[in-house]
Amino acid sequence: MPISSTLAARLGTGPARAPAPARWSPYARSSVPEPQGGRGGAKASRPPLRLDPATARLLGPAQKVEPSGSRRRPEPAAPGAASAAPAGRSRGGEMTSPEPVLKPKPDAVYDTPPVEKRRCIGGGGFVFLCALAGHTEAISGISVPRCSDKLYSGSVDGSVRVWDRNSGKCVDVIKMGGKVGCMITHGPWVFIGIPKSVEAWNTQTGTKLSLQGPSGLVCSMTVTDGMLFAGTGDGRIMAWKFPSKQSNMEPVSILTGHQRAVISLSISATRLYSSSLDKTIKVWDLMTLKCVQTLSEHKAAVTSVLCWDEKLLSCSLDKTVKLWTLSESGNLQVKYTHAEEHGT
Template identity: 50%
Template sequence: MDLDMNGGNKRVFQRLGGASSKDSNQKVCFHWRAGRCNRYPCPFLHRESPPPAPFPGSSSSTNNKRVADDDSGFAGSSHRRGPGSGNNTWGRFGGNRTVTKTEKLCKFWADGNCPYGDKCKYLHCWSQGDSFSLLTQLDGHQKVVTGIALPSGSDKLYTASKDETLRIWDCASGQCTGVLNPGGEVGCMISEGPWLFVGMPNLVKIFDAYLYIQAWNIQTNVDLSLTGPVGQVYSLVVGTDLLFAGTQDGSILVWRYNTATNCFDPAASLTGHTLAIVSLYVGANRLYSGSIDNSIKVWSLDNLQCVQTLTEHTSVVMSLICWDQFLLSCSLDNTVKIWAATQGGNLEVTYTHKEEYGVLALCGVHDAQAKPVLLCSCNDNSLHLYDLPSFTERGKILAKQEIRSIQIGPGGIFFTGDGTGQVKVWKWSTQPTAIHP
């Protein structure tokens, strides 16, 4: 073993930033940064940077004392040694130090094999906050969940994925009771009454949810296919008796429900966006569309004409919802914007909430005290719960990959679907009510 002139472990001494001719070549330990270094001694630094050089004229003994007094063998200067920690133990398990948790999920724990237990500096939990809890997890999809639907009056939950399947779940048992294969990658899915609307490449498929449940074993063909879209259908919404589909080519296709034939007849094609439409919402007799072209268009449901174009976002507009007289929009530009109507009737931004990462999806509820709560999913694999209008955070949900789908259910239940295909069922501690347009 290499010893320094004072009889210490030279490699450990240099790793902590002690005087050495090779200080300039010292690197931070990659495994320490990931929270899993188990080398004793480790030849690399267990700190983000070497300590500052001594002042000119200072003696090596003074410098050695400074290094010896430094707590840089642990994860940063904020981690102080506990009593009795002066022994020759280094790195993650040195002494009785308190581990300061980061805000990130431990990937090893999520996979079920974190070796550090309580000493891991990453979170070993799927959520933070006491206003909700995890009920169960629904496994089966192999790719990102693109839609979650609860048809009105049904005891079944439907989930859609880019793995080209729709899964049917029994709400009482949590068991998968059937798998539909619509014949292509599902870009989105919504429900309205007994109908399931599924957006796919070059068409919209419509299933009668109740008939499919009742006749699943005899393989009924009760479904409709609406052709006309160009490319993938990324968004769907129903307003009055109209079905709207946002498409890859930037157009919005419209169908009107025909009660006499029990079919959907083509009604219009709305153009104006220059790139794909990824979000649609109906509220206050308006259709709102968000696009990859960074804009939001406002359409009158009376004449299907565009009445305003909103261009304040600087990246893709991922999701839109209405709350009272406000429009809320989110974007990959790391913002959530609140829009309100002026006296002239046009929408203007009244507040911008900034996130550290791009925002993927919004969903709103009222809690048991009728206070609005915003569920806000970001592309750092987290979902934040904010009180409105203050944007005070009341909790956070973490996932292996980004949460793309959020759905509010009855009885204080809500659902999240992430990029790995996992669907999680959550329960509010006090029962909220859904925000409706």
């Protein structure tokens, strides 16, 4: 008796009907039949789940599972053994999620650097040691003489403090009788600019000199071979032959030309440069001590000058820094101007 097509399809005989598309489920088992033999027989590894395109994009590419630091390290595989199953295969009917991969950092990288390294970070090699507290007003100069274990600081509070460089403690306080306008070091000498004089101390021999001549506060100083220059609040520059055995020395020359305080001095091989609150820079010949050029390009007080070779840098309260170079005629001219608006 012939079997109907419907009954034949149910019994598995007759022409096979195309299976309906399966719906994806994270709990679905593989449709590949397991080999016979029950629990005692070897089971073939199950293939990865086939995901629809939308789900595959959400889950991303499969990754190999590497052991985390909190789990027992797996035993090394024997030569020729199969590699571990990729992440994302079903295990006991559940999906396995890939674990984060922990990569060891190189020995030279520190999350928290040692103390000695941490203190130098961002300092360009400088290390903060301590704060020297004691002055009651602004500090106007610091000197570290050659071959000395002391540091000298001068202040507008009228005192010079002497600090031990090893302990950071103040070992002496010297009253100057007036505010300290500036302080510089030359070899073992410390020069202190105060109203109406420059005090010179030799830290090796103990010699003390008082250089007379200024009529007001000494605001700036510089030293070249055999000559000390001091800019004063009344616009003059005093020049002394130095060193000398005289206890009270008078200036050998007085350079005039500025209208207001001379607040910065700088020396090259043949020139002395002075800047002033009168907005100008003057160039002086060191042989004749005569002014050979006046630079008037700044629009406000020129607070500092710095020279090297035949070039000059100047900065001003007009918010500019100017670079000066020699022209063919031998005079300085502005080569470049950097304004604060350019960004720093």
